[in-house]
Amino acid sequence: MGQSDNLKSYLSERKNSLAKRQRAAMIMTHVVCGYPSFEDNWKELEVMEEFGVDLVELQFPFSEPSADGPLFVKANQEAIKNGVRVQDCFDFMSKVTAHFSFKVVMMGYFNTIFKTGQRTFLERLKGAGGYGFIVPDLPIEEAGELHGIAKEMGLSPVVLMTPTNSDQRLAELAQTADGFVYTVARKGVTGSNTDMDSELAEFIARCKQFTDVPLAVGFGVSHAHDIEFIGQHADIAVIGTAALKAWETGKEQGLRDFFTQLLH
């Protein structure tokens, strides 16, 4: 693996090695910090590393996760109930980025960042080895300060593009896009099923008209054919709820079985 110090060059290297790795698309997985526990998180990440995951979103738990579906809502709330603090998440991130080869982005809600202080938060993120951040409740109009600081520090603010956006809006979003763009495959919250169909392909094609950065496709990815589909049309498959379900059902073995059917 190369010595990339930013998301853009890292993803470009990973993309170039897809054929060699016999992978249809790059893979980004998701872990809610401290749910069920940091020990469990670590074991999940070990399985993810085994399967050559490219990127991991570490979600910082928030008490009002309004963009998340039921499973992640529960995960956020349980983590907070277990006493998980923002500093614990950064400490964990430091250990993760020192140990594993995949790269890490922070995922969470804006209040966590705002309350910590935008500059302080990004300094800690950088210090913990994070490469970027995804904040689903921060629209670009409100993101000027955060994105400005991120640019200074070489961190990537990941923006979301959605099927309800107009072309004009996609163009605006593309101006801010850095690292990769998280394209939302459908309406709704995390964890519901999506038909990987022509409508989605059209939406991805529409996004591509406006940006050259890699496109991640999220929401409801759970089968090998989803990965094939994303590989044909976009760059990164986002695996969220399905992996957490597999972990809850069967721990390491459950997660291994899940990735085996998904990636082989």
Added chain:
Amino acid sequence: MDLFDFTEGREGYYGEYGGTFLPEILHTTIEELKTEFRKAKDDPSFWQEFIELMQSYSGRPTPVTHLANLSKKLGGAQIYIKREDLNHTGSHKINNVMGQGLLVKRMGKTRVIAETGAGQHGYATATMAARFGFQSKIYMGAVDVARQRPNVFWMENMGSEVIAVKDGQQTLKDAINECLRDWVTNMDNTHYVLGTACGPHPFPEMVSWFQSIIGKEARAQMLERAGKLPDRVFACVGGGSNAIGLFQGFMDDNDTQLVGCEAGGFGPGKGNHAARLAYKDASVGVAQGMKTYFLQNDDGNMLHTHSVAAGLDYIGVNPVLVHLWEKSRVRFEAVTDAQVTEALKLAMRTEGVIPALESSHGFAQAILEAEQMSKDEVVLINMSGRGDKDIFTIADALGDEHWKTFIRQKAEEYGPE
């Protein structure tokens, strides 16, 4: 002062507060709402249609009533109340809901969703949906469902589906989160009827606008009834819609003090109350679509809140009111559960009015201050809702033995399931 005359690039901001913090998937929906709302606000026939609807359907204008007995008993200022309790469905919530209903019709949507705390907003929304022929789903925290069954009963009987939200603290904020989740899925045919002057722009402005009907009426009524403008105006503040509705009528009357009365619950100390501004336990944050003061910890996670009044039991507060508080135009006070019960008893015994537990916060603070004021001074309280719906909670608070006996008998009558 025009609170809603935004400067370039600061639309939806009141000083540092407000804004539109929503997931990208709702960008188009909220833009459409802003446009439709702007058109309606600029169209005098829309406001006329709204007024006529409120007259024929909800009994507006609601009167102001002079509480002569109570004033005499206290020996201070003359106390008047604005009777929002006399609206159809029993609170000021119907003003906002019917207004948004007219807007939904203009937008051509067919389904409405709403959050509710005390149940008054849910009840009003169910009523509006039945009247306009919309499908409706009401999200309500499971804790609130348990303490406000009578409102749930009416919502269901008017054809709404009521969902008991079991996430988080199972109160108002969790119901709002659940509405946002529904909205990101169903925005094509669905309008989110937000119940208070909170959330993302344009809701604070829109709800304030519909509720301004209270202040417009009240100012004219006070001049006629009391022969002068009130020296002080009191309103309870949960999200803040009845307060901003009444206060707008007196915004330019600089001699009229505006007093927001928050839920002091058990008193100061994190987790004991829902007073964002009167106590020092809240700080600025961004959640539920807006930037404002929240009761939160150092990590930005929300604290537990408590109030005897479900409708005031909320973590955040109307950003317009925060701005007015910083400019010293609105003063904030907190009233404890114990004070509220006493004020309610006094209102019932001396005047035969039953303010809702929420509205009783305004009564309690006004009673405290009126006593110290002179006889030729005048105060106005917003009686934002009626207390009949709180019969279970009030009976508990008063420890009413006859009521308990009745409930036991009723339970026996129904027998086991």
